[in-house]
Amino acid sequence: MVINVKNLVKRYGDLIALDHFNLAVQEGEVLGLLGPNGSGKTTAINCILSLLKYDKGTIDIFDQPMSPDAYHLKRDIGIVMQNVAVFDELTVYENIDYFCGLYISDKQTRKKLVAEAIDFVGLNDFKKFYPKKLSGGLLRRLNIACGIAHKPKLIILDEPTVAVDPQSRNNILEGIQKLNQQGATIIYTSHYMEEVEQIASRIAIMDKGKIIAMGTNEELKKMIKSGEHINLELLNPEDLDLAGISALPHIISAELRDHQLVIKSERGKNNLIPILDTLKAEQIAIGKIYSEPPTLNDVFLEITGKELRD
Amino acid sequence: MQVYKAFFRIIQKNRGQILIYLVVFMVLALLLSGNYNPPQDTDFTKVKVNIAFINNDEDSQLVDGLKTYLDENANLVDLPDDTQKLQDALFFRQVEYILRVPAGFTQGLLSGQDVQLEKTTVPDSTSNVYMDLLINKYLNTVKTYTTYTPGLTQEDLTRYVANDLAEQSDVTMLSNGSHSIYAEKSSYYFNYLSYSLFAILILGVCSVMLVFNDTDLKRRNLCSPIRSANMNFQMILGNISFAFLTWLVLISASFVMYGSFMFTTTGLLLLLNSFVFTLAALSISYLIGNLVKSRGAMSAIANVFALGTSFLSGVFVPQELLGNNVLTMASFTPTYWYVKANNEITSAVNFNVDNLQSIFTSMVLVLAFGVAVLAVTLVLIKQRRVEG
Structure with a gap:
C-alpha cells in the first residue's frame, strides 16, 4: 500500500475539515481526489504530507507511519502544490536544480535528472528565464518539474491546472499520464471532473471532509439511478405536454429549457422509443436528438443533492 | 548546500538596493570622518x-x-x-x-x-x-x-x-605611541559603520528570509527530506558569510584611510569590536527577517532600527551629550555598548588592565545580545515548523 489513511480527523475550531477521512492508494494507480472547493482535499493532502497536525487518525506511507521527521519517506514523495512554489530569484534551471538538490546530492545524477525534467515539461527553451517572465501555463509546468525532477515513487498533485489555458492543461495531463506509465503512483486533486475522468484510474469524491464515493469512473456512474441524458431540440415546444413525457416508465425527470427538452432516464436499452412515440402522438417536430452518459457531476448531485461546482 | 547557494543567488538579485546603501553610507562616513579635524596639540614652550x-x-x-x-x-x-x-x-x-x-x-x-x-x-x-x-x-x-x-x-x-x-627630574611618557590623529578619526568612522552595517544586514538578511518564509516555498521545503537542523545550519552559514563579507568591505575602507594605524593595538581593537558588533547585528537582523512579512516593512524596519539605535546610542551625537534617560534606554541596544567600546578604545593613550577590562566587558555584552536574540529566533523557527 502506498498510502493508507485511517479515520483522519482535522478540526479548525468548531469546523470539521476532515471527518473520519479514509483513503487507501495502491501502487501504480492514479487516484483522482474530486470535490468542490472547501471539501477538504487540500487539508487531506497537507495532513498526509505532515504539513498540518491532525486531531485523530493514522497516516501510513509505504507502510510506515508518516511524520514531519520521516525524511526517508519524504525522499520518495514528489509534491506539486496548488500555488506555484518557486524562487523568483532563480532561473528555471536553477529552480529545478534547487528542488532536485534537496533530494539528490550527487551533482552528476542531479544534472541528468534536471535535464530530463526540463525536457519532460517542455521548458528547454526557457531554461535561463526567470519565473516572472513565464506565462501562467509555463509557470505551472515549472512547478511540476520542480516536484517530479527527483523521480519520486509517489507524486501528489494538488490542483496543478488551476488558472491554466486549455492547451497547457492538456500538456500537463498528458505528462501526468506519462509519469504514471513510468511507474509513479499519483494522487491528483481537482475540482475539474473532466480532468479527473481523463486521467484517474480510480476516483474518490469528497464532500464535507469525507469520501462519499469511491471507485472507477464506471463504478461511480453505476452507483446512481441516472442512466443517460436524452436531449431533444423541439421545433414547436409550445404544444408539448411535459406531464405525458414525465409519466413514461424509467423517466427520472423531464425539463424544457426554451426549445431544448432534457430528459434524465434510468439505465435501460429502449428508453428512447417510448419518448419518440409520445412526441409523435403529440405532433411535436424534432430538430436534433442526442444522448449522453451520466457525468461525475450527476454522481455528486445524486449523492449530495448539490452540484459539484457549487 | 542548496539552501546556501540559493541564499547568495537571492542576495545577488537584491544587490542593487544593498549596494546603494553600502556606497551611500561609505561615502558619507568617509566624508564625515575625513572632514573631522580634532584639536591640534602644539609644542610646549616655556615662556618667561x-x-x-x-x-x-x-x-x-x-x-x-x-x-x-x-x-x-x-x-x-x-x-x-x-x-x-x-x-x-x-x-x-x-x-x-x-x-x-x-x-x-x-x-x-x-x-x-x-x-x-x-x-x-x-x-x-x-x-x-x-x-x-x-x-x-x-x-x-x-x-x-x-x-x-x-x-x-x-x-x-x-x-x-x-x-x-x-634639581631636575626626568619624566618618561608611558605611551604606546599610537594615539594619533587617526584615533579620533577612526572613532568617527567605526561609529558610523554601525549604522551602515545594521542597515545592510537587515536588508540583506530580510530579503532572503522573506523568500524562504514565503508560505508556499516554506511548505514546499518542508515536504523535502532536508532536516530542519540542516536547513537552519545552511541558512545561518549563509547569514554569517554575508555578514562577514559586508564587514570585510566596510573595514577595507578603514585600511585605505588609516593605513598602518589599523595594525596598532587601537586599530586591531576597533576591528575586533566591529566584528563582534557584526555578529550581534546579524543575529538581530535574522530575528527581524523571521518576523517581517513584506518588502515595505523590511525597508521601514531597516531605516527605523538602524537610525533609531544609532541616534540613541551616540553614533551621530556623542554619548557625553546625551541625557541619562536616553543612555539608559540605549543601554538595551548593542549599538550603545559598541559605541562605548569604540570611544574607550580611541581615547585610550595606552592600554592597561582597567581600560581593557571595560572595553572587553562592552564587547561581551554586545556578544551576549547576539546570542540571546539568536536563541529566541531559533525557538521561533522551531515553533513555526509545523502549523497548528
Missing part, C-alpha cells in the same frame, strides 16, 4: 614672565639668591623704585609682576618668622600664579633648612637652596 624686583632690605646673600633664582625662571626688568613708573610699567605690560622685598626680610626669614613679600600684579593675570609658585618654592626651601638645620651661614644656606632648586 617679565617681572620687576625691588629690594628694600639689605643686600644679603639670601635676597641675592632669591633674585638669581627668579632671574633663571623669569625676565628681570630693571625699573626704578618709583610708584608712578612701576604702575605705568604694569599698565603697559612692560612687567606683569612687581616683587618688593621689605626691610627686615632676611633677618625675619633666618629667625624663622613668617615674612611677607609685597607683590603688585596685573589683575586676573595667570602669570602671577606661576610667579607665586616660584617664590613660595624658594621660601619654603629656605624655611625647611632654617627649621631643620639651624646655624647655617647665609652663604651655605643660599648654596644649598640653589642646589636643591636646580
Whole structure:
C-alpha cells in the first residue's frame, strides 16, 4: 500500500475539515481526489504530507507511519502544490536544480535528472528565464518539474491546472499520464471532473471532509439511478405536454429549457422509443436528438443533492 | 548546500538596493570622518614672565639668591623704585609682576618668622600664579633648612637652596605611541559603520528570509527530506558569510584611510569590536527577517532600527551629550555598548588592565545580545515548523 489513511480527523475550531477521512492508494494507480472547493482535499493532502497536525487518525506511507521527521519517506514523495512554489530569484534551471538538490546530492545524477525534467515539461527553451517572465501555463509546468525532477515513487498533485489555458492543461495531463506509465503512483486533486475522468484510474469524491464515493469512473456512474441524458431540440415546444413525457416508465425527470427538452432516464436499452412515440402522438417536430452518459457531476448531485461546482 | 547557494543567488538579485546603501553610507562616513579635524596639540614652550624686583632690605646673600633664582625662571626688568613708573610699567605690560622685598626680610626669614613679600600684579593675570609658585618654592626651601638645620651661614644656606632648586627630574611618557590623529578619526568612522552595517544586514538578511518564509516555498521545503537542523545550519552559514563579507568591505575602507594605524593595538581593537558588533547585528537582523512579512516593512524596519539605535546610542551625537534617560534606554541596544567600546578604545593613550577590562566587558555584552536574540529566533523557527 502506498498510502493508507485511517479515520483522519482535522478540526479548525468548531469546523470539521476532515471527518473520519479514509483513503487507501495502491501502487501504480492514479487516484483522482474530486470535490468542490472547501471539501477538504487540500487539508487531506497537507495532513498526509505532515504539513498540518491532525486531531485523530493514522497516516501510513509505504507502510510506515508518516511524520514531519520521516525524511526517508519524504525522499520518495514528489509534491506539486496548488500555488506555484518557486524562487523568483532563480532561473528555471536553477529552480529545478534547487528542488532536485534537496533530494539528490550527487551533482552528476542531479544534472541528468534536471535535464530530463526540463525536457519532460517542455521548458528547454526557457531554461535561463526567470519565473516572472513565464506565462501562467509555463509557470505551472515549472512547478511540476520542480516536484517530479527527483523521480519520486509517489507524486501528489494538488490542483496543478488551476488558472491554466486549455492547451497547457492538456500538456500537463498528458505528462501526468506519462509519469504514471513510468511507474509513479499519483494522487491528483481537482475540482475539474473532466480532468479527473481523463486521467484517474480510480476516483474518490469528497464532500464535507469525507469520501462519499469511491471507485472507477464506471463504478461511480453505476452507483446512481441516472442512466443517460436524452436531449431533444423541439421545433414547436409550445404544444408539448411535459406531464405525458414525465409519466413514461424509467423517466427520472423531464425539463424544457426554451426549445431544448432534457430528459434524465434510468439505465435501460429502449428508453428512447417510448419518448419518440409520445412526441409523435403529440405532433411535436424534432430538430436534433442526442444522448449522453451520466457525468461525475450527476454522481455528486445524486449523492449530495448539490452540484459539484457549487 | 542548496539552501546556501540559493541564499547568495537571492542576495545577488537584491544587490542593487544593498549596494546603494553600502556606497551611500561609505561615502558619507568617509566624508564625515575625513572632514573631522580634532584639536591640534602644539609644542610646549616655556615662556618667561617679565617681572620687576625691588629690594628694600639689605643686600644679603639670601635676597641675592632669591633674585638669581627668579632671574633663571623669569625676565628681570630693571625699573626704578618709583610708584608712578612701576604702575605705568604694569599698565603697559612692560612687567606683569612687581616683587618688593621689605626691610627686615632676611633677618625675619633666618629667625624663622613668617615674612611677607609685597607683590603688585596685573589683575586676573595667570602669570602671577606661576610667579607665586616660584617664590613660595624658594621660601619654603629656605624655611625647611632654617627649621631643620639651624646655624647655617647665609652663604651655605643660599648654596644649598640653589642646589636643591636646580634639581631636575626626568619624566618618561608611558605611551604606546599610537594615539594619533587617526584615533579620533577612526572613532568617527567605526561609529558610523554601525549604522551602515545594521542597515545592510537587515536588508540583506530580510530579503532572503522573506523568500524562504514565503508560505508556499516554506511548505514546499518542508515536504523535502532536508532536516530542519540542516536547513537552519545552511541558512545561518549563509547569514554569517554575508555578514562577514559586508564587514570585510566596510573595514577595507578603514585600511585605505588609516593605513598602518589599523595594525596598532587601537586599530586591531576597533576591528575586533566591529566584528563582534557584526555578529550581534546579524543575529538581530535574522530575528527581524523571521518576523517581517513584506518588502515595505523590511525597508521601514531597516531605516527605523538602524537610525533609531544609532541616534540613541551616540553614533551621530556623542554619548557625553546625551541625557541619562536616553543612555539608559540605549543601554538595551548593542549599538550603545559598541559605541562605548569604540570611544574607550580611541581615547585610550595606552592600554592597561582597567581600560581593557571595560572595553572587553562592552564587547561581551554586545556578544551576549547576539546570542540571546539568536536563541529566541531559533525557538521561533522551531515553533513555526509545523502549523497548528
